[in-house]
Amino acid sequence: MLLSLFNAVELGIIYAIMALGVYLSFRVLDFPDLTVDGSFVTGAGVAAISIMAGVPPVLASLFAAAAGFIAGCLTGILHTKGKINALLSGILMMIALYSINLRIMGKPTLSLLNESTIFKQLREVWDKTGIDTFFNGILANLGADRMPSTWSIIFIMLIVTLVIKLLTDYYLKTEVGLALRATGDNQKMIRSLSANTDTLIIAGIGVSNALVAFSGGLIAQHGDFADVNMGIGMIIIGLASVIIGEALFGKKTIARATLAVVGGAIVYRIVVTLALRVDFLDTGDMKLITAILVITALVTPKMMQARREKKRRLEKRAALEAVKTEGA
Amino acid sequence: MLKLQNVSMTFNEATPDEKKALRDVNLELNQGDFVTVIGSNGAGKSTMMNVISGALFPDVGDVIVDGKQVVHLPEYKRSRLIGRVFQDPMAGTSPSMTIEENLAMAYARNKKRQFKLGVTKKRRDMFREYLESIHLGLETRLNAKVGLLSGGERQALSLLMVTFTEPNILLLDEHTAALDPSRAELITNLTEEVVGKFGLTTLMVTHNMQQALDLGNRLIMMDNGQIIFEVAGAEKQALTIEDLLHKFKEKQGTHFGNDRAVLG
Numbered sequence: 119m120l121l122s123l124f125n126a127v128e129l130g131i132i133y134a135i136m137a138l139g140v141y142l143s144f145r146v147l148d149f150p151d152l153t154v155d156g157s158f159v160t161g162a163g164v165a166a167i168s169i170m171a172g173v174p175p176v177l178a179s180l181f182a183a184a185a186g187f188i189a190g191c192l193t194g195i196l197h198t199k200g201k202i203n204a205l206l207s208g209i210l211m212m213i214a215l216y217s218i219n220l221r222i223m224g225k226p227t228l229s230l231l232n233e234s235t236i237f238k239q240l241r242e243v244w245d246k247t248g249i250d251t252f253f254n255g256i257l258a259n260l261g262a263d264r265m266p267s268t269w270s271i272i273f274i275m276l277i278v279t280l281v282i283k284l285l286t287d288y289y290l291k292t293e294v295g296l297a298l299r300a301t302g303d304n305q306k307m308i309r310s311l312s313a314n315t316d317t318l319i320i321a322g323i324g325v326s327n328a329l330v331a332f333s334g335g336l337i338a339q340h341g342d343f344a345d346v347n348m349g350i351g352m353i354i355i356g357l358a359s360v361i362i363g364e365a366l367f368g369k370k371t372i373a374r375a376t377l378a379v380v381g382g383a384i385v386y387r388i389v390v391t392l393a394l395r396v397d398f399l400d401t402g403d404m405k406l407i408t409a410i411l412v413i414t415a416l417v418t419p420k421m422m423q424a425r426r427e428k429k430r431r432l433e434k435r436a437a438l439e440a441v442k443t444e445g446a
Numbered sequence: 447m448l449k450l451q452n453v454s455m456t457f458n459e460a461t462p463d464e465k466k467a468l469r470d471v472n473l474e475l476n477q478g479d480f481v482t483v484i485g486s487n488g489a490g491k492s493t494m495m496n497v498i499s500g501a502l503f504p505d506v507g508d509v510i511v512d513g514k515q516v517v518h519l520p521e522y523k524r525s526r527l528i529g530r531v532f533q534d535p536m537a538g539t540s541p542s543m544t545i546e547e548n549l550a551m552a553y554a555r556n557k558k559r560q561f562k563l564g565v566t567k568k569r570r571d572m573f574r575e576y577l578e579s580i581h582l583g584l585e586t587r588l589n590a591k592v593g594l595l596s597g598g599e600r601q602a603l604s605l606l607m608v609t610f611t612e613p614n615i616l617l618l619d620e621h622t623a624a625l626d627p628s629r630a631e632l633i634t635n636l637t638e639e640v641v642g643k644f645g646l647t648t649l650m651v652t653h654n655m656q657q658a659l660d661l662g663n664r665l666i667m668m669d670n671g672q673i674i675f676e677v678a679g680a681e682k683q684a685l686t687i688e689d690l691l692h693k694f695k696e697k698q699g700t701h702f703g704n705d706r707a708v709l710g
């Protein structure tokens with residue numbers, strides 16, 4: 119139990135980078151970009167094949183991000199220059215990427231079991247520090263019997279993800295970032311303020327998919343494999359993280375919203391892990407669980423709001439009635 | 447400052463819906479001119495504004511700003527020179543962003559946007575000062591989302607946003623039309639104030655004849671895609687609404703006659 123939760127948090131933090139990408143397209147640019155299902159695998163494939171070709175894992179992960187950036191830019195170009203509907207541009211790119219990913223990888227599944235990965239390298243250094251013994255000691259004192267094999271991933275990824283979050287926050291507050299946000303909010307206005315909305319959309323969707331692919335590259339290294347089908351439904355997982363995060367943690371400011379997205383990605387993984395422990399549910403039910411989660415996160419806040427409103431009205435009415443009877 | 451030369455624009459050419467929106471329009475604005483534009487619905491006023499701003503490209507003709515031919519430049523490039531306020535109060539601002547962020551975007555209109563913070567301490571002070579000058583108390587609400595502002599407040603903010611960077615040309619297309627009379631008057635006064643303060647070369651479309659007479663140093667009347675009447679200076683000062691209505695009837699009469707002549 120504890121171990122699977124630990125694993126869920128670990129994965130959640132890595133997937134949070136993908137969710138931040140989805141936040142950029144869906145929320146900031148108001149662009150429902152389905153490229154994600156393809157670009158996630160592109161990231162995984164590029165990272166895996168580069169590592170197998172002897173590229174250092176860190177560099178391979180950056181290659182993954184670059185490949186995702188290109189894929190996203192292409193989607194943006196389809197939409198802005200080709201005047202294709204946003205949803206359709208993403209779907210077209212997703213389909214095209216399926217074949218491209220197969221070409222990149224050469225075969226449907228690549229194993230990294232016998233390769234060096236960013237996490238294996240990290241662990242070599244980490245294990246010399248003895249930090250694990252310290253934390254596992256704490257866990258043991260708390261009565262845990264089985265220990266996580268390493269704390270390195272959770273620590274380093276937390277730092278990496280938070281750095282990406284902070285960079286995103288900063289970027290969205292720069293002059294360019296403000297124009298990007300306005301592009302998703304009121305294109306006519308920002309064009310009349312001399313911003314090239316086409317370029318902003320292309321680059322914005324590019325950066326979004328760079329994050330998605332970077333996350334894909336890390337997931338491949340975390341699980342020691344890349345598979346052409348590993349991206350199916352990724353967009354919904356990303357959306358689930360964004361929506362759950364917003365529902366739980368709010369979205370008042372940019373910094374708050376991005377933090378919520380990271381939190382949402384972790385919560386999503388935890389919920390899925392817990393759901394899978396229910397006896398009659400198995401891994402095939404994951405997508406259904408995800409759909410129900412998203413629906414719940416979308417509907418509940420509105421229902422709660424409506425109930426609060428109703429209660430407030432009833433109270434007001436009751437108060438009025440009370441005054442009336444008193445007067446009589 | 448602004449020159450339109452032989453500008454023509456036809457919508458849906460060679461279809462049954464063909465509409466000549468502009469017919470060989472010529473117009474020249476000098477530095478500091480404030481020109482009001484009147485004319486009936488469909489006269490081509492908005493089309494002319496859109497051709498100037500680059501939202502539409504004319505079939506033929508030149509648009510020259512500051513001696514530079516801009517007719518081929520896309521809207522976003524021209525908007526470095528041209529500021530515009532739309533009729534719809536929702537159109538000129540970004541509702542999900544704050545007042546100071548909106549101002550920061552407007553501040554970058556005539557500059558190259560960079561990867562540095564849009565709102566800095568120094569800029570915030572400057573924005574506050576500009577907001578104070580429009581007397582709506584917005585300077586105390588720098589971090590409020592613009593979507594929360596009323597239509598009048600948003601229009602005042604839009605007007606401030608395009609004027610404080612002193613565009614070479616200011617285009618106002620019925621920018622008070624969607625507001626109630628008192629707010630409309632407020633925006634009208636504000637317009638007069640900022641245009642005067644920055645000495646902006648301005649083209650303002652309005653359906654309010656009194657406003658067209660009160661504001662600016664020149665007036666043009668459009669009908670059926672053409673400028674049918676122009677007046678400036680003292681002559682404009684002496685003009686009354688009756689004169690305008692009379693002029694309009696007279697010109698429309700002849701245009702009606704022309705059409706019949708063409709048909710006959």
Ligand SMILES: Nc1ncnc2c1ncn2[C@@H]1O[C@H](COP(=O)(O)OP(=O)(O)OP(=O)(O)O)[C@@H](O)[C@H]1O
Nearest residue numbers: 457458465467485486487488489490491492493494
């Ligand atoms: N995108 C378009 N496609 C087809 N016809 C158009 C288009 N835009 C304008 N028109 C036509 O061109 C003519 C001029 O329109 P325009 O909007 O310039 O008029 P206007 O003078 O601004 O009128 P109003 O006072 O009602 O705003 C009208 O007959 C209009 O129907």
Ligand SMILES: [Mg+2]
Nearest residue numbers: 491492493619
């Ligand atoms: Mg109009």
